[in-house]
Ligand SMILES: Nc1ncnc2c1ncn2[C@@H]1O[C@H](COP(=O)(O)OP(=O)(O)OP(=O)(O)O)[C@@H](O)[C@H]1O
């Protein structure tokens with residue numbers, strides 16, 4: 001069966017070298033390891049699924065937070081909600097001046113709705129909001145006059161920009177009887193503050209979860225190395241290179257990571273699908289149009305890449321702890 | 327020029343036991359040599375040194391002029407690919423079929439699948455296991471497992487064959503067949519070193535016999551012949 005093995009007469013250790021075909025050999029070895037990895041993972045489907053699930057869950061929250069963050073950002077940048085402002089009349093403004101103001105506001109373009117509040121209504125509202133505080137009631141009785149002005153809540157058409165809002169405020173301020181004009185943006189500002197805070201907390205949480213994903217990959221690859229020590233010993237004896245011995249474990253790390261990224265994508269898709277309806281009705285109650293953006297193909301690619309990166313990182317950690325050798 | 331060479335090689339283990347004690351021996355290229363001695367004499371230790379799996383505490387181990395313990399991690403794999411080793415505990419991979427176990431040394435050298443198939447079939451037939459390629463090691467008898475290990479050692483057509491008790495679990499008929507296989511490789515140019523304590527088997531092979539005892543080389547038939555001349 002054997003053909004002649006030619007003795008070679010050269011001296012020194014130079015002869016223990018590969019004989020050409022580096023690239024072909026390198027490619028062929030990747031093919032070998034890829035099929036080996038498929039076999040290894042399919043033979044341990046249950047534990048592989050578990051690893052994918054763990055990595056996937058760890059990747060899901062960072063992915064979701066990223067989507068939430070980018071949505072909030074675009075939302076507050078191109079703010080398209082129904083803007084509003086409140087016009088406060090002077091306390092000494094006559095009833096006629098107040099009625100005149102209401103009329104002029106209603107005749108303006110871009111304005112959806114104007115709600116007038118009389119000083120009496122304002123007082124009732126304030127008392128109601130303060131829980132009918134006895135102290136406040138007595139204070140009002142003591143002052144004898146109503147300290148609250150008449151006001152108009154003005155809701156503008158959808159799509160009115162901040163600039164238009166600000167321009168309107170400047171136009172209204174000098175009008176007779178007008179004391180102050182306040183742009184009603186508090187809920188938006190609150191949302192901004194909240195999203196700032198949330199992205200900081202989210203970033204911290206995300207880093208911890210990504211670390212957890214690396215640790216899961218690390219532990220799984222470590223177990224794989226332990227379970228194959230016998231094989232590694234044989235491979236070393238028959239002349240596998242260190243790179244050849246490490247390669248399967250880098251593939252395991254990659255497979256665990258990419259699989260985890262895939263699981264995360266599925267979980268995020270399910271989650272977004274679940275919150276879409278309630279989010280839309282919430283948006284309607286705020287009179288804003290909302291559409292969840294960000295679940296795009298670049299995002300999917302980034303999730304897979306991130307998973308791959310973390311998986312390889314875990315594998316490298318495991319390999320640095322326990323380098324396969326003779 | 328001697329091909330395998332031990333120069334005053336000693337190996338003392340951490341627990342104090344002496345694996346080898348000042349062994350010097352030269353083996354010619356293309357020769358077949360037996361290594362014998364009682365259990366614990368140092369046969370396995372000597373073979374492991376020739377493959378770089380064991381380091382001498384003192385002395386040098388040379389293969390074709392290169393000091394094996396000084397081969398770097400870059401050269402060691404390429405060196406080992408030219409050596410076929412049969413281990414005493416045959417070290418088969420339990421989760422691979424017989425075929426895949428034998429194919430292992432070829433897979434890491436990236437032969438084409440067709441060539442791998444052909445060579446593995448050939449190696450299996452030389453150890454009488456042609457019809458067992460699809461089985462797993464646990465389905466084989468100890469002697470059959472040993473023969474799989476032998477097939478794995480020779481499938482790569484190595485320049486050097488180091489076999490540690492390759493006939494330990496074989497009946498006399500199969501033992502002679504395995505030795506005949508090694509002769510065949512020797513005839514093709516390989517250098518073969520076989521450790522065995524089966525004196526009856528090796529004494530009439532017409533080969534040089536090295537006798538180890540407690541780590542020392544106590545008898546070398548090459549020297550006897552010289553003395554007789
Ligand atoms: N890793 C080790 N640690 C400590 N002592 C060892 C080790 N390997 C071998 N020895 C000792 O070295 C001596 C030689 O062992 P070796 O395995 O070479 O013997 P052997 O001739 O192959 O024996 P056998 O015929 O039983 O296989 C023995 O005394 C053994 O106890």
Ligand SMILES: [Mg+2]
Pocket residue numbers: 369370371414490
């Ligand atoms: Mg032994």
